[in-house]
Amino acid sequence: MIPYRARPVRRVPLTALVDVVFILLFFFMLASSLDDPRHIPVALAGAGAASDARAATGLRLEPGQVNLGGAILADADALARLSASPPAEIVLDAVAGVDMQRLADWLQRLDRLGIEARLGSAP
Amino acid sequence: MLPRPVARPSEGLETLPLINLVFLLLVFFLLAGSIRAPEALEVSPPTLDADAERQAEDATVLQLAADGRMAWGNELLPPERLDDWLRGRLAAGDVALSLRADAGADARETIALLHRLRAAGLEQVRLEVRTGSEPP
Numbered sequence: 298m299i300p301y302r303a304r305p306v307r308r309v310p311l312t313a314l315v316d317v318v319f320i321l322l323f324f325f326m327l328a329s330s331l332d333d334p335r336h337i338p339v340a341l342a343g344a345g346a347a348s349d350a351r352a353a354t355g356l357r358l359e360p361g362q363v364n365l366g367g368a369i370l371a372d373a374d375a376l377a378r379l380s381a382s383p384p385a386e387i388v389l390d391a392v393a394g395v396d397m398q399r400l401a402d403w404l405q406r407l408d409r410l411g412i413e414a415r416l417g418s419a420p
Numbered sequence: 421m422l423p424r425p426v427a428r429p430s431e432g433l434e435t436l437p438l439i440n441l442v443f444l445l446l447v448f449f450l451l452a453g454s455i456r457a458p459e460a461l462e463v464s465p466p467t468l469d470a471d472a473e474r475q476a477e478d479a480t481v482l483q484l485a486a487d488g489r490m491a492w493g494n495e496l497l498p499p500e501r502l503d504d505w506l507r508g509r510l511a512a513g514d515v516a517l518s519l520r521a522d523a524g525a526d527a528r529e530t531i532a533l534l535h536r537l538r539a540a541g542l543e544q545v546r547l548e549v550r551t552g553s554e555p556p
Contacts (some may be wrong), residue, residue: 314536315439329453334465334519336479341538358527391527399455401466401528401549403470415475416531 337404342388342415354384355417356407358391358399376406383410390417429537459483460491466523467550475548484533486524506540516544 344351356375357364363375370378379387389409391400407414425477454477461483483491497505509517517537521530534545 299435309434311439315435315442318439318442318446322442322449323462325446325449325453325455327421328455329449331453332550333519334475334548335468335551336475336548337468337472339519339534339547341534341545370519379552384487391531393526393528395527396523397521397525397527397530398466399521401468404547405468405470414476416534 327346331404337401337408339404340413340415342417353386353388353415355388355390356403356414357417358389358395358403363403379407379412383412386413386415388417389414395416458492458494458505459463460496461485461489463520463522464519465548465550467552470548470551470553474484475518475546476482478511479516479546480517481518481520482537484521485521486529488525488529489538502536506542512519515542516546518546518548520548546547 300418314417354366355364356366359369362369364370365375389403389407404414405413463483482497483489483493490499490502492505494518519530519534537545
């Protein structure tokens with residue numbers, strides 16, 4: 298008969314495991330980014346035969362106001378005018394001193410109104 | 421004579437729940453995060469409150485800082501090298517490009533840059549944005 302010998306209970310050394318897991322955790326916390334980049338398509342004026350920059354309405358962004366086809370308006374007034382009679386296409390331009398946040402806001406507003414915005418060529 | 425100290429029950433610091441938690445955090449960061457190479461410029465794109473199309477992980481992103489400096493990945497692109505760089509990307513088969521312009525970058529100069537990229541042969545440009553209610 299084979300004598301039965303009780304094996305000694307071996308405890309798993311947890312400390313080393315936890316050390317490694319902590320190191321992995323710190324690595325992934327620091328090296329990974331949780332942000333979720335999105336993008337919006339941008340059309341440029343003068344691209345393609347269909348667009349004629351001269352025929353389209355012009356919207357020039359200025360700090361604090363806009364120039365809509367020659368009329369200087371506040372943002373809200375220009376938006377009201379555009380939603381009352383939306384043109385099919387707008388050439389969007391900006392003067393110096395306007396930042397990208399403002400341009401992106403206007404791209405979004407025009408997109409919501411169903412107006413195709415094309416970025417004009419800055420001279 | 422002082423009474424014999426009562427043997428305190430060994431508190432046996434509960435390590436198992438801690439390890440469980442750490443494992444959960446580890447799995448969370450493994451699954452939810454994506455590891456990206458460090459980038460040359462610190463750029464925070466414009467924030468929009470509506471939803472926009474999700475950007476592909478492997479999109480070619482041209483970074484444009486508020487001060488006008490440009491970079492691709494970890495490499496700064498001086499303006500005079502931009503056309504060469506773009507030709508290289510086009511030759512590699514990239515016809516679409518995402519512009520990660522800082523929210524504070526000058527819109528007029530950015531429009532001029534986009535026209536310059538198109539003149540150099542780029543067909544499709546996208547503007548990278550953030551969505552949600554983060555402070556600008």
